[in-house]
Amino acid sequence: xGQPSILVIDGNxxxxxEQQVAAGGQPSGEGYAQVLKSLAGVSxxxxxxxxxxxxxxxxxxxASYDGVAITGSxxxxxxxxxxxxxxxxxxxxxxxxxxxxxxxxxxxxxxVSAAGGRxxxxxxxxxxxxxxxxxxxxxxxxxxxxxxxxxxxxAITVHRDDIEQLPAGAVVxxxxxxxxQAIELRHGAGTFWGVQYHPEYSFAEIAATALRYGAAxxxxxxxxxxxxxxxxxxxxxxxxxxxxxxxxxxxxxxxxGLQQDSCRLVELRNWLELQVLPYARxxx
Numbered sequence: 001x002g003q004p005s006i007l008v009i010d011g012n013x014x015x016x017x018e019q020q021v022a023a024g025g026q027p028s029g030e031g032y033a034q035v036l037k038s039l040a041g042v043s044x045x046x047x048x049x050x051x052x053x054x055x056x057x058x059x060x061x062x063a064s065y066d067g068v069a070i071t072g073s074x075x076x077x078x079x080x081x082x083x084x085x086x087x088x089x090x091x092x093x094x095x096x097x098x099x100x101x102x103x104x105x106x107x108x109x110x111x112v113s114a115a116g117g118r119x120x121x122x123x124x125x126x127x128x129x130x131x132x133x134x135x136x137x138x139x140x141x142x143x144x145x146x147x148x149x150x151x152x153x154x155a156i157t158v159h160r161d162d163i164e165q166l167p168a169g170a171v172v173x174x175x176x177x178x179x180x181q182a183i184e185l186r187h188g189a190g191t192f193w194g195v196q197y198h199p200e201y202s203f204a205e206i207a208a209t210a211l212r213y214g215a216a217x218x219x220x221x222x223x224x225x226x227x228x229x230x231x232x233x234x235x236x237x238x239x240x241x242x243x244x245x246x247x248x249x250x251x252x253x254x255x256x257g258l259q260q261d262s263c264r265l266v267e268l269r270n271w272l273e274l275q276v277l278p279y280a281r282x283x284x
Contacts, residue, residue: 004042004066004280008033009090011073011106013050013083025208028071032104035200036069039265040272049086050075062090062097066283067276070107072198076161077109077119088114098189100275102268105159108183108194115167115187122162127178128213128222129206129232130252131157131197134181140173143184144274145193149266153257155181155197156206156264158213162196182267193275199267203243207236 010017010029017027026034033044045065047054050073062068070091075084091114094101103111109119135152162179166172167187174182174195185192198206210217210233214226223229235248243249244259256263 002284004040004276005064006033006036006042006044006067006069006276007062007065008036008044008046009068009070009087009107010046010048011050011071011075011087011110012048013075014048016074019212020208023208023211025205025212028073031205032069032071032200035265035268036272039269040277042066042272042276047090049090050083054086054090062093062099065099066280067100067102067272068094069101070103070110071200072104072158073106075106076121077113078121078161084110091115092188095188095190095192100271100279101190101192102271102275103192103194104198104200105157105196108196109161109163111185111192111194112163112167112170112183115169115185115192117163117167117170118165119161120164122160122179124178126158126160126217126220126222127196128158128217129156129210130254130258131155131176131178131181132253134174134176134197134257136174137172139171139184140182143173145173145182145184145267145270147266147270147274149263150256152255153263154254155195155199155257156201156203157197158206158209159196191275193267193271195267199265203236203239207233207240210236 008029012028029046036042087110091110136146140146169186171184182195214229217223238245239248258264
C-alpha cells in the first residue's frame with residue numbers, strides 16, 4: 001500500500017490566512033496538513049474553495065483520497081455566497097464519495113449544513129481561547145474518536161456560531177455550557193467526525209488568533225482592554241514552552257486535555273487510525 005492521501009479543505013479566504021501569518025500563526029490549510037502528517041504517514045493536498053474553483057491534480061478527484069478534512073474559518077455559513085457554497089457542495093460530494101471525513105469548527109458547520117442541518121450565531125456569544133468543561137455523552141465515551149480522552153476536558157477554541165439543528169444521521173458525542181461540541185454524522189455513503197473546537201491548534205496558534213481578533217474580543221467584553229489581551233497572549237506563549245506550567249494551568253483551569261499534546265490530538269489521531277488507514281488498506 002502506498003502512502004495514504006488526505007485532502008485538506010482550507011476554509012479561509014487568502015486575506016484571513018495572511019492576517020494569521022502576520023500575527024505569528026500558520027495558514028489554516030498548511031497548519032492542518034502539518035499536524036496530520038505528524039500523526040501518521042500520510043500525504044496531504046490542499047484546496048482553497050473560498051478563493052475560487054476547486055482544482056484537483058490531473059487524474060485525481062475526491063474518490064482518489066483516503067480522507068478529507070476541513071479546517072476552521074472566519075466565514076459564517078448563514079452569510080451565503082460563492083465562497084461558502086463551494087465548500088458546502090464539496091462536503092456533499094465528500095459524503096457521496098464515502099471518503100472518511102473530519103472537520104474542526106467551521107468544518108463541522110459546513111458538514112452539518114451539507115447534510116441538511118442549520119447553523120446560527122450562538123445566542124450565548126463567542127467561545128474563545130479555551131472551551132471549558134467539555135463532557136462526553138454516553139455515545140462519546142464509547143466512540144472511537146475519543147479513545148484515550150478524559151470524560152471531561154478543555155480544548156482550544158474560537159467560534160461565535162453553533163449548530164441550531166442537526167440533520168438526520170447525527171449523534172451528539174460531546175457538549176458543554178456553550179453548546180454542542182462533537183458529533184458523528186452518517187450521511188449518504190459517508191461518515192463524518194466533527195468537533196466545534198480545534199484539536200489541531202497549538203497554544204501558539206490561538207495566541208496568533210487572539211492578536212488577529214483583538215479588537216473584536218475587546219469589543220465583545222472578553223478582554224477589558226489591549227493590556228489584558230496581551231497578558232493572555234503572553235500566558236499562551238509561556239504554555240508553548242511548558243504546557244504543564246503549574247501557575248498557568250491553575251489560572252486557566254487546564255487539565256490533561258491541554259497539558260499533553262498526545263491528549264490534545266487524540267481526536268485527529270483516532271480518525272487517522274480508525275477511519276483513514278483502514279479505508280486506505282481496503283481501497284489499495
